[in-house]
Amino acid sequence: MNRLSTGLKKIVFKNPVTVASGTFGKEYNQYFDLNKLGAIVTKTITNNPKAGNHPPRLVETTGGLINSIGLQNPGIVRFCRDILPEYRSILDETTPLIVSFSASTINEFVDMIKTLEDNEGIEGYEVNISCPNVEKEGISFGVDAPQVYELTNKLRKAISSKRELIIKLTPNVTDITEIAIAAVDAGCDSLALINTLMGMKIDWCSGKPMIKKGFGGLSGPAIMPIALYNVFKVANKVDVPILAMGGITSYQDALEFIFAGASAVAVGTANFVNPYSTVDVITGLKDYCIKNDIAITKIIGKTLTFC
């Protein structure tokens, strides 16, 4: 019996641990077998190649990391031609691939999902409407409930396959549940949260911002309590599976998110802190389930019963 088995609405995960988009790539396959993971989420792709933002793009803060990469990616054509086949050759049938993508108009989102529908080896879509580092893409959608509804609705209709439609939410809003409800009402299968929080760091000698754009997205252990609160809040309001992320570095962190209502979790910044974080989290969860003689799905949302 696999005590770690979980899933989203349509995808089965052999364990609850995947990776946060943008923090992981097939490059890690030379160091450990990516099939150990519950699923893989790709870096976000856009329709056209994106050069990314002017450097400096990164700065470390206390317990966190601010990034302003700007969705650097080779575009959907080269993704489908080069990157997708590589993932297909690495991943076996037990490891679903979730493609993260973003666009600047609803029509572009729909065109992209149609292109992805024509390609094999994808089990789900994570719709990135929450990247704080690009001008037009992503976050301008993610902060507006009516737009989220319209976008999700159109994407839902454009999918003919059995693939999972996941909407990734930003915490940089007044009320995340309002956005979550819009996505669920429009027919998404599951929600991913949270994307990074807007943050900045200044060089105290010169007064210059440490990120070229001035600000970026804060991730890492520093944001975990905020992420956990958002997951808990959303899990209280909606009835779809949640893929939770935000500062997870250990299996104990992962458990907190699962108790708060997550069906699966993603490790992000911790991949840079300890490249084996994902594997360590899986091992820890497995030991926990054996020790307590339970299946991981039994504890999803348990915290809700205490409140």
Added chain:
Amino acid sequence: MQEQTLYKVGLVDKVKILNSKYYLLQISMPAKEIIPKIPSPGQFFQIKPLTVGLKYPYSGSLLFKPFSVYDFDKGQLTLMIKNIGKATKQLVNLVKGDRIALIGALGKPFDLPYRKQVLLVSGGVGYAPLYYLKRKLLDNQNQVIWLHGGQSCDDVFDSDIICTDDGSLGNKGFVTCSLYDLLSNNCAYDNLKLYKDLNFESIFCCGPRIMMKKVFEISWQYSIPAQFSLEEYMACGIGVCCGCAVKINPQGVADPLKDNHYLLVCKDGPVFKGEEIDWNE
């Protein structure tokens, strides 16, 4: 599939204090953790102290930090650390026997010539990668002249020509001024005259961006190919996060498919040909 271990665990041999700012961190690799191949000059390691373990990031800096190989000899790796922030402070306070995680050697090394007359130009902690480079250049029977500059006498180390901004040691002024004087035979300082008849065929450079830009301009003027070791904030070190981007010189890049406008210091570098980089950024 044969999996490599991503990081190795080394043991601190010694932290050698050079002066109030600079340190040499000497790390030995236990026999079973031997680095799979000898690092090449210009390559770097991502390192992180393990004194309190990888799982407790609050106790120190979160990320691995990149350092060029200062020296590598008989399984002992030496890194030069300039103590400028939280992470470097943690590194220079390590003591013998402390454990340290290493990822590497990473990145594209310097191209080494054979039997040539070559110039090394460094500024401040840019000295680090050129030390190991010089050893390997001498192994290749090159004649090496090294110009090194820094703000004051605390920022300079053994080299053929020393420059300080404040004149506290060696030639007063920027190292780039001495480089220009040397190449233009306008030898204001006697120590430059020694080398005025040499015919330099290659320049190797590492230092602050503004200094490297000037060295590139001089190398271009004198048509001497120059290689530069660049530095950027880094997270993964293996080309995943795209954090350590540097802007491409659109005229200088041979591969037009590189339409992404940026190169990554960790994967495409840290060593670049001068003409690959947009120095105006």
